[in-house]
Amino acid sequence: MLALFVWIIVSILSIMLFKRVSGSLALTKPNLVSLVFYYSLFVSSYIGSLLIVLDIDHYYMINKLDHESSRYIGFAAVSFVMVFLPLTMLGVSKLANFNAKREFADYLKKPVANTFDQKNEFYLLFLGISIISMLAVAYTLLKTYQVPLFELLKGNFAELGKLRIDAARNFNGNVLIRNIFAIALTPLLSLIAYVYTVKTKQLKWFFLFLALFGSAILINIYDLAKSPIFFYIIMFIFVRIYIGKTVLTRGKIFALSAIGAVAIVFMYVFIQGVNDIEAFLSYSSGPIGRIILAQIAPTFLHFDIFGDSIPFLHGSSLPSIITGWFDVEQVRSARLVMANAFPNRIEDGTGGVLNTLFIAEAYANFGYLGVIIGTIYVGIFIQLLYIIFIRLPKNPIFLCLFIYFSINIPRTLVGGFADFLFNPIWLFITCLFVGMLLFIRFRLDLFAYFSKRKAAGNER
Incomplete structure (x- = not known):
């Protein structure tokens, strides 16, 4: 009962802190x-952590624990994150004089600036990048030996589990x-094209959006992974909310x-061939177990394994650009x-990785110190990003980049810690679009400068 009491207190405290740093926890x-x-x-x-510490999870991964104490250690670590992550974010807000409630509300009401409406330079540049991304989608399908989506459409249900792993790990390109x-780029481009379509009502943006939207749907479902398409739809809902086209009720x-x-x-029924209804509806299996236990169970395995069965990695799982230095x-x-x-x-090729809450990878590398420092670092990272986009x-x-990170940061939190230290995809996408804005702005400013010089010369 002590664990339940701690869980309730921590949950209440976490809700209060996250409400302050976010501006709104309203769905x-x-x-x-x-x-x-x-x-x-x-x-x-x-x-899931509560179910595990109470030993009522009945989850197959937790059955692999060698030490029962790992249940309590894992629960304590997750409880620490629930409080100290938002507490760190609150400290960042105080230092930045950020009033989350007011500034987020103002951001929602703010109209979308119609950047470069009358200029073709940006559209042509955007079109070029869009063509590259759509060709990359075609390239991905061509370099995938057996595309799970196509095998499903052919009626080949037997090897779908293995094909999904092969599509991710044995890509030939x-x-x-x-x-x-x-x-990464195709879905984001489709969101930007959609905003321009709504804002400008121009056919060139509409047709480009349709092409990008179709490509984005294809790349999100080609390997039959369930989450990407759902997150893509959520990004679209975010876009419509933030541009004032949808009001959620x-x-x-x-x-x-x-x-x-x-x-x-x-x-689950048609792709994974589930036919056991009782197991499907159980809280420890099927989609419910996938949601509340599958993401957190590997965290407990990390605390159980590293430092005992496997030595601490001491930075070996950090990004390759860092490990390469050493x-x-x-x-x-x-x-x-x-x-x-x-x-x-x-051995049979159906196992990939057991991604989980970021503190697991931090612990695997640096022990409990990694959990503490990792939590503080991630809290600073998230809140700084949130404040920057709210104020841009x-x-x-910028709107679609904000939405892109709003979806991908939460996904990365339950994917590992290393991506918060160096993520080449985030870095590339940010530099690409900021570079595009700066390039076009420089062109416009340069054009305005020479126009003024020419006008002044004509007056003389």
Whole structure:
């Protein structure tokens, strides 16, 4: 009962802190920080942590624990994050004089600036990048030996699980082209094109949006992964909310949730061949178990394995650009945990990585000190990003970048710690679009300067 009492107190305290640093935890006004709380921490991590510490989870991964004490250590670590992550974010807000409630409300009301409406330079530049991204989608499909989506359409249901792993781990092409230009860039470009379509009402933007939208849908479902398409739809909902085209209500949230639930059932039944209804509806298996236990269970395995069965990595799972400085081979802790807990799945090719809450990878590298420093670092990172985007001009590019990070930061929180230290995809996308804005602005300023010089010369 002590664990339940701690869970309730920590949950209440966490809600109060996250409400202060986000400006709103209302489901009708979603934002980056509220998604971190609801998706990454409370639903995906803390509910399951309570079940695990009470030993009522009945989850297959937790059965792999060698030490029962890991249940309590993992629960304490997640409880620490629930409080000290938003506490760090609150400190950042105080230093930046950021009033989350007022500034987020003002941001929602602010109209979208119609950047470069009358100029073709930006459209042509955007069109060129869009063509590259769509070609990257085609390249990804061509370099995937067997595309799971196509095999599903052919009626080949037997090997779908293995094909999904093969599509991710045994890709025959350039991984950077796939990950950056196809998977990351195409959906973001479609969002920007959509905002320009709504804002300018020009056919050239509309047709470009349709092409990008189709490509984005394809790249999000080609490997039959369930989450990417849902997150892409959520990004679209965010866009419509932030440009004033959609106002969420409880009824709309309920309807969207019902549609999502039906889609999940369809995917489990027809893609994964689920036929055990009782197991499907159980809180420890099926989609419910996938949501509340699958993301957090590997965190407990990390605390159970590293420092005992596997030595601490001392930075070996950090980004390759960092490990390369010290001539250390990179290895992700999530892969080592999979190999340790489920070696048979590694051997038969159906096992990938056991991604989980970011503190797990921080612990695997640096022990409990990694948990403390990692939590503080991530809290600073998230809140600074939130404040910067809230205060940037609300033009289509900055708006869609804000939404992109609002979806991908919460996903990365339950994916690992290393990506917060150096993420080439985030860096490339940010530099690309900021560079485009600066280039076009420089062109416009240069044109205005010479126009004034010419006008002054004519007057003389």
